[in-house]
Structure formats: structure tokens, C-alpha cells
Amino acid sequence: MTRAIMIQGTGSNVGKSLLVAGLARAFLRRGLSVAPFKPQNMSNNAAVTQDGGEIGRAQALQARAARRAPHTDMNPVLLKPEGTRGAQVIVQGHPVGSLKARDYTREKPRLLGAVLESFTRLSQTADLVLVEGAGSPAEINLRAGDIANMGFARAAGVPVILVGDIDRGGVIAQIVGTKAVIDPADAAMIRGFAVNKFRGDISLFTEGERAISDLTGWPSLGVVPWFEHAWRLPPEDVQDLTSVQREGGLHIVVPHLGMISNFDDLTPLGNEPDVTVEIVPAGQPLPAKADLILLAGSKSTIADLATLRRNGWDIDLAAHIRRKGRVLGICGGYQMLGRRIADPDGIEGPPGTVEGLGHLDVETVLRPRKRLGLTTAQHATWGTPVSGYEIHLGETTGTDCARGWLIVGDRREGAQSPDGRIQGTYLHGLFAEDAFRAAFLAELDTVSDLFYEKTVDHALDALASHLETWMDLDRLLALAAPSAQSKS
Template sequence: MTRAIMIQGTGSNVGKSLLVAGLARACLHRGISVAPFKPQNMSNNAAVTGDGGEIGRAQALQARAAGRIPHTDMNPVLLKPEGTHGAQVIVQGHPVGRLGAWDYTREKPRLLGAVLESFARLGHTADLVIVEGAGSPAEINLRAGDIANMGFARAAGVPVILVGDIDRGGVIAQIVGTQAVIAPDDAAMIRGFAVNKFRGDLSLFTEGERTIEARTGWPSLGVVPWFEHAWRLPPEDVQDLTSVRRAGGLRVVVPHLGAIANFDDLTPLGNEPGVSVEIIAPGRPLPAEADLILLAGSKSTIADLETFRRNGWDIDLAAHIRRRGRVLGVCGGYQMLGRRISDPGGIEGPPGSVAGLGHLDVETVLRPRKRLGLTQARHLASGAAVAGYEIHLGETTGPDCARGWMEVAGRREGAASEDGRVQGTYLHGLFAEDTFRAAFLCELGVVSDVLYETTMDSTLDALARHIESFMDVDRLLSLAAETAPDQSKS
């Protein structure tokens, strides 16, 4: 039977994803066959898997840390927010519909079967499964039908380690308070706790650590300091975009739109010492000093286009182009740069069409069938091979597509303006390719010698060493248990 351990947090963004990645890499170093698993994730930052589906970007990073190919079973339920009241629901890699919050609550018990099925299947491929929770088990208003935290842990028989975030303050109350509000049977699943994101002298928290142990009866597995190189790895959440590095040199400016998606494209640029990636919050103008304005992907292109205009960024973008600045639109950003976006089937809202920004002579028609897959391409200007991925709704056509600057299966992909200073593409993952990234940045006057894939692995190695230095990984592994799924306990 599969051995498993689950990392739950006292709240969102406490660092669960990075801890799981670091633990997975530590297990890999020890010769343990390990797989990551997250029953339910909510993120518009998705990764395309080799089996033709999509999962949360964090689980793809964790798979890399574990030395495995990403698979849809690693994240069987993915929620991709659309607006403030609903989300597209992805089950075992494929869309099954759009649900509001109340509708999804009613669907959760049915989804538990798919979650346990994926968990069991994944378990047959590894000695150990490290499970990541979502949000917090203290959200007891969501406990009924839960599949993300204690509902899953009890159904699958997986022991839990609870992680608190000291950087936010109040970590003693976070951990002790969690035990106080959750049901006794849920609290019994917790085998220990850890404190994450500590800054300063660790000895200052010794008394706090002992206080938590005394009040909860749970042993401490360690206090983990802030991992200063986290910015080198792709972020999972939109709020983590502020961690993109501002290094100076070439200024790449990215408008922060509400439904921004697949923003892992920015991380390789942020790893360049001669490049500054700046996320511009709503209400701020796009800087006139920008060298490149990059419009990232979007889960709701038409709504984000309206937001773009509402912030006056359309005026800033036009001025940037008049100053002969460069523009790149990726996926939804590419669609926005065209003359028109049509949605005849009402995929993103009421049927109709809207004017685009008009900087590329192309038009997009949104279609219900999603284009989803890994894509091999070639950068025409440099000849560089690119292994990217596509994840979008819509077909884009028009005169500027004849100047597509990528080649896929013998056809031109993307589009470019007549002077070549405005470009668009549906390909994500371009900048992870060192040869392409170097050629692209060379056109902007930057010399690149960064080996991004090597940097990713060395950072994961450093993360594993960091966690092992401050966390009792041996004890954590000893707490992992053979799972005994029982849906009646959920």
C-alpha cells in the first residue's frame, strides 16, 4: 500500500507548495520514489501535462522536484476562477463545466471519488506520496464535503503536518487556533507542526515553539527560515507576482490584470541579471521608460481588456509604441492586441464582440473547444527550437499572421506588425528555452548566458538542503503512513 503524508497550512500562501517541492527533492536525493499530489487547487496558472490535460503550475514544479513527468493525477481537481463568483472546473485534466460557489459545494462529494481514484493510481507509481492541502482546515464553514484538506485526509487515511506562516505574525494563534476550531476527529489526523518563513534569530522563537507544543500536544518538526531564492522558481498564485525580481537594466513591464493566467512565462526573464520585470498594479500608469511591454495570458480576455482600458493602459501602450517601444502579447495578451475579439457563443459572457487594442491586424473568434497541448516550434529569426505549450480558446486570423515569427509543423504561428515591434503568440513557455531567450533579448540589447533549466534544478536542490537544515525530515518521513481509503470517514 502507498505511504503518504499531507502538508496542510494555517492559511493560503503559507508556503505549502514550496515545502512540498523541497521535500520531494530531498526524497529524490535519498533515493525514495516520490510523487506530489494536490486533491484540489485553485489557480489560473496551469501546466499542460504529457497525458494531454492540465494541472496547477505548482504541481508541475513539484513533479520536476520529484524527478517525474507531470501527470493529471497529481492534481485531479483544478478550479480556474472566472470573475468573483464562479470557476471553470477541471477534473483529471479536462474541463467539465463552469460552476458558481454554491453549485460547486454541492458537487464536491461526487468529486471525491475522482480525487481518491487519482490518488490510488498515483500511489501505484511511487513509494511515497506527499500531499498538499489548500487554504486552511480551520475554514470550518467549508468542512462539509471537503476534498481539499481534512475531508481528503480522513477519506484517504493520510496523516497531516500543519504549517504556520510566521512572516504574517501571530503564528502561535494560527496553529493553536486551528486545533481549537476543528473537530476532534480532524485534529487527531495532525501528527506535528512546522513554522515557515522565519526571518532573524531562530533562538528568539524557541519559547514560542515550546508553547505551541504544550498547548496542542503536537511535536514541532522545525522552524524554517525564509528561502531567499524562491523568486527563481515559477510562482503559483497571482499575489506571488510581486516576487518577480527587479534587477535593473532592460525594463520589462507587465500590466497586472484580474484574470492573468500562465504567468510562469515571466520567471525566466526575472532570472536574467540584466532584466527587470515589473508588475504594474491597477491604478498605476505603464512606465514611459519601459523597453518591453508584455501582455500575459488571461482566463477572461474580454473582461481583462475592459480593465486594461479602464486603467488608461491603452493610452500608455499607444504612447509606448509611438516611442518605438517593443510589445509582446502571449495568448490572451495576443488576442487583445488585435482589432477585434468575437465571442459568438457567449463563452466569456453575453454573445457579441469587442474592439481590440488595434496594434496587430488580426481578429480572434472564441471557440468552445480549448486548444491544449505541448508544442514543438522554431523561432524563425534565430532558428532556435522551442518546446512550449498551448492552452487557449479562440482562433486568430488576419494579415499580420503572415508575419508569424514562430513555425509550428510547417506553418507560421503568431503575428507581427509591419515594423516587427509588436508581436503576438499563443505559445507559452518560450522564455524557458535558453537559445530563444538569448536571441530575443539580444534584439533588445541584452546579452544572456543564463541556463534556466539548470538554474531551476540547482534552486530546487538548494531548497531541499534548506529544508533539511531546519526541519526534521527523517521524523516527517517516519510519520508517513500506509493509506487506507475509507470514504465513510470524510
């Protein structure tokens, strides 16, 4: 009989995604087959699945923790913000259009059918389904038609564990306050609570833990200390995107653009012991000491190009190039490096054409059809194999494409300047390949002996052990209820 339990939070960024990943690995090690599920996610950091769709990257990491291939049923509704215009809506892996927030609210009851359909299918493949909520059930203004938290929990009959974040303070009010404001029928779905991100002596919170239980009637499943190795795992939320600073070594600089996406490309580089990855926030210049400036992916390339110029980063980039510095643009960053970006169909705003940064002799035309898929390639010079994924709108052509530095099948992918110092590619995930990353860093006089995939797997095992130590996983499993479908 398949069981399911849902991890909801008192707010965004309380650590739900990481907890589900750790629980998936912990229960897998106990001999259960586990599947992650998130009814609705809002993120521009997406992963491409083998069945040809896209889901939130957190669900891909959770699938990896459960040692199963990511599938579109794990995240049936993905919202990809598009600035102030609303969000692109991805249903069961494929875009169905863009909606403003008010219009999306009207669509949610219809989307619940797709959510429950995916949940039922997924339930047939596992012993335990770990469901992750979104935001907070205390956002009672969003309760009508909800499919992300209690709306799903009640429709699917899945019990809930509520998680609070003590690191931001006021965790007693977070958890007790949630019960105070939500509907009693919603509160009845909550079977226990946990406190996450504790720093210091946990015994000092014993009275606080007891107070929460007394005031809510819910049992505590544990107080979880801060997990020190979280930085080794690919982040999902843009607020988790932080610099990794080290003394000496290679210095990679990344401007933090407003619609930055698929920034997990940075995680393997940040794990390198001789590499500093510095994320530069708006309002600060790009440091002159950079060895490589990396322009990451973007959900709205034209808007982020304007942001880049507004911060004066285009001037800093040009100075870096004059100093013979290296530049790499990935996806949207690649498009920005060209001479111009045309948007004849008004995909990102009013139809028109904007001038690019002009550092690559290419130009991009945005097209409605998204290129989406897993890709294998090899470096045109080194012959080093690499695998990754493409997820973009737009076709890029021009003289520098003839010097494409990756080979995909019978075509050249990407572009580079005549001296090879400025490069662009649509391929995400290339730095997760150890041999490729080592060869790339060697050209920057940096030695790599990191086995990245093993590093991620070890971090997931450490996270599972962390939760085994600090949470009552036996009780959590006992609280899980039979799912809508038994495993067939």
C-alpha cells in the same frame, strides 16, 4: 509499501507548495521515488501534461522536483476562477463545465471519487506521496463535503502536518486556533506542525515553539527560515507575482491584470541578471522607460481588456508604440492586441464582440473547444528551436498572421506588425529555452548567458538542503502512513 503524508496550512500562501517541492527533492535525494498530489487546486496558472490535460503549475514544479513527468493524477480537481461568475472545473485534466461556488459545493461529494481514484493510481507509482492541502482546514464553514483538506485526509487515511506562516504574524494563534476550531476527529489526523518563513534569530522563537506543542500536543518538525531563492522558481499564486528590480539593463513592464494567468512565462526573464521585470499594479501608469511591454495570458480576456482600458494602460501602450517601443502579447495578451474579439457563444460573458487595442491586424473568435497541448516550434527567422505549450480558447486570423514569427509543423504561429515591433503568440514557455531567450534578448541589445533550467534545478536542490537543515525529515517520514495502495 507506499507511504503518504499531507502538508496542510493555517491559511493560504503559507508556503505549502514550496515546502512540498523541497520535500520531494529532499526525499528523492534519499533514494525514494516521490510523487506530489493536490486533491483540489484553485489557480489560473496551469501546466499542460504529457497525457493531454492540465494541472496546477505548482504540481508541475513539484513533479520536476521529484524528477518525474507531470500527470493529471497529481491534481485531479483544478478550479480556474472566472471573475464573479464562479470557476471552470477541470477534472483529471479536462474541463467538465463552469460552476458558481454554491453549485460547486453540491458537486464535491461526487468529485471525491475522482480524487481518490487518482490518488490510488498515483500511489502505485511511488514510495512516498506528498499531499498538499488547499487554503486551511480552519475554514469550518467549508468542511461539509470537503475534498481539499481534512475531507480527503480522513477518506484516504493520510496523516497531516500543519504549517503556519510566522512572517504574517500571530503564528501561535494560527496553529493553536486551528486545533481549537476544527472537529476533534479532524484534529486527530494532525501528527505535527512546522513554522515557515522565519526571519531573524530562530532561537528567539524557542519558547513560542514549545508553547504551540504544549497547547496542541503536537510535536514540532521545525522552524524554517525564509528561503531567499524562492524568486528563482516559477510562482503559482498571483499574490506571489512580484517585480524583479535591477539597476540599468533591459526594462520589461507587465500590467497586472485581474485574471492574469500562466505568468510563469515571466520567471526566466526575471532570472536574467541584466533584465528588470516590473509588474505594474492597478492605478499606476505604465512607465515611459519601458523597453518592452509584455501582455501576459488571461483567463478572461474580454474582462481584462476592459481593466486595461479602465486603468488607462491602453493610452500608455499606444504612447510606448509611438516611441518605437517593443510589445509582446502572449495568449490572452495576444488576443487583446488585435482589432476585435468575438464571443458568439458567451463563453466569457454575454455573447457579443468587443474592439481590441488594434495594434495587430488580426481578430479572434472565442470557441468552446480549448486548444491544449505541448508544442515544439522554431523561430521563423533565426531557426532557433523552442518548446512550450498552448492552452487557450479562440482562433486568431488576419493579415499579420501571415508574418507569424514561429513555425509549428507546416503552419505559422502568432502574428507581428510589418516592422516586427509588435508581436503576439499563443505559445507559453518559450522563454524557458536558453537559446531562444538569448536570441530574443539580443534583438533588445541584451546579452544572456543564463542557463535557466539549471538555475531552477539548483534552486530546488538548495531548497531541499534548506529543509534538511531546519526540519526533522526523519521524523516526518516516520509519521507518513501506508497509502491506500502499495507500489505494484
